Amino acid sequence: MTHRVHSTLYVELWQHSDKFASHVRMSVSTFHDLLAHINEGIRRQDTHLRRSISPEERLIVTLKFLASGESFSSLHFQFCQGISTISGIVRTTCDALWDCLLEEFLPQPSPELWLQIAEKFHEVTQFPNCVGAIDGKYIRIQKPAHPGSEYFNYKKFYSTILIAFADAQYRLIAVDIGSYGRNNDSRVFKNSVMGRRIYSGEMGLPEPRAFPGTDGPPMPFVFIGDEAFQMCGNLLKPYSSRGLDQRKRIFNYRLSHARCYVECAFGIFVGKWRIFTRPIQLHPDVVDQVVKAAVVLHNFILTKEPSPSDPEEVESALPGLQQTSRRATQAIMCLREDFSQYFLTEAGMVSWQDRML
Structure with a gap:
């Protein structure tokens, strides 16, 4: 777990806003605003067998997928998550983005x-x-x-x-x-x-x-x-x-x-x-x-x-x-x-x- 992208590269990128933006296509402050909008929509409960993947990591995985077009196989190696897990994260996070942002950022025009x-x-x-x-x-x-x-x-x-x-x-x-x-x-x-x-x-x-x-x-x-x-x-x-x-x-x-x-x-x-x-x-x-x-x-x-x-x-x-x-x-x-x-x-x-x- 200590060698995966989220726990190494992205922790360092928080300190370099230009490099962070090149990876997820937005500034650090915009990312945190976005996370606040959809946090509850992508949060999952921990179980007695394992800790859930954090909303922050779920969002970064999805943004990386959209920004790069990399395959689920590639993201699987980077984030040390199963391919089916990566697929599920992307799908549920895309749904949450649409549901949580639609009313404010794509409203029915009056x-x-x-x-x-x-x-x-x-x-x-x-x-x-x-x-x-x-x-x-x-x-x-x-x-x-x-x-x-x-x-x-x-x-x-x-x-x-x-x-x-x-x-x-x-x-x-x-x-x-x-x-x-x-x-x-x-x-x-x-x-x-x-x-x-x-x-x-x-x-x-x-x-x-x-x-x-x-x-x-x-x-x-x-x-x-x-x-x-x-x-x-x-x-x-x-x-x-x-x-x-x-x-x-x-x-x-x-x-x-x-x-x-x-x-x-x-x-x-x-x-x-x-x-x-x-x-x-x-x-x-x-x-x-x-x-x-x-x-x-x-x-x-x-x-x-x-x-x-x-x-x-x-x-x-x-x-x-x-x-x-x-x-x-x-x-x-x-x-x-x-x-x-x-x-x-x-x-x-x-x-x-x-x-x-």
Whole structure:
């Protein structure tokens, strides 16, 4: 026991915060805050035969697994715990992270929270009435035993899907986890609970309001996405790349500039939790547990340690969804026209939009 990682290396790492952070992807103080949140959820009773593994060690084992992507066999040798014990620790701790952090760090947004997100988005990106940027990524997994074909995607590997909205601080504000990888475009999103709420206008968004700096008609609050998503009254995507005039190119650039925040969020997510850089050697149900834990940890750490990253400088290694060419209704296309026209007005233009085309 005296030679295992927890009783040697990590005891020394407490004294070196930079080295500790490189192992578990957070500072010592953030780690202790996290442990306080989930301590009771992962504590186990001692028995007359053996002492239980401490909550601290359970959390470190799980963070090491997420941060490195090492196998249970590798962690078994490092922590001197059986492979099945390591597996159980990771699963129960991931569940506890989700259960204990969900309400505070991935809450159901209220109209007031949507307004706060929109204000920050406009402050940082100058995109009006935007309540989040959406993107979908494949999470690579090993081939499941049954039914493997459901997880085999058009890029010829096995996967599940993570769809997320991000705010202008790189936090994930809503997620859909665990759809089959075979569903490779916006259909998987439209069929999800979150997608159905957006396309039916049931996301609880604030009442429409005029664009900043104008006294024009009220305009709806919107999410922004790429070509993989079908537009609706609360979701905008770029114009097709063919036959673009100056106005449409400016709109596409402004939308792309704002949408970088979800790409950056995924980049931070994967950069911190390296398990997602390779196929995860677990059953899909356990993969979902891992993804859930990583999502709430992402938000928890950003709350404690805001990221200084520039969205132009962080890229995600996760493959994106297939593009779709479904045509929107005339009313929705007119909505996009209203946004693009606003970017040409004195109130809506920015000094750099023409230089960047």
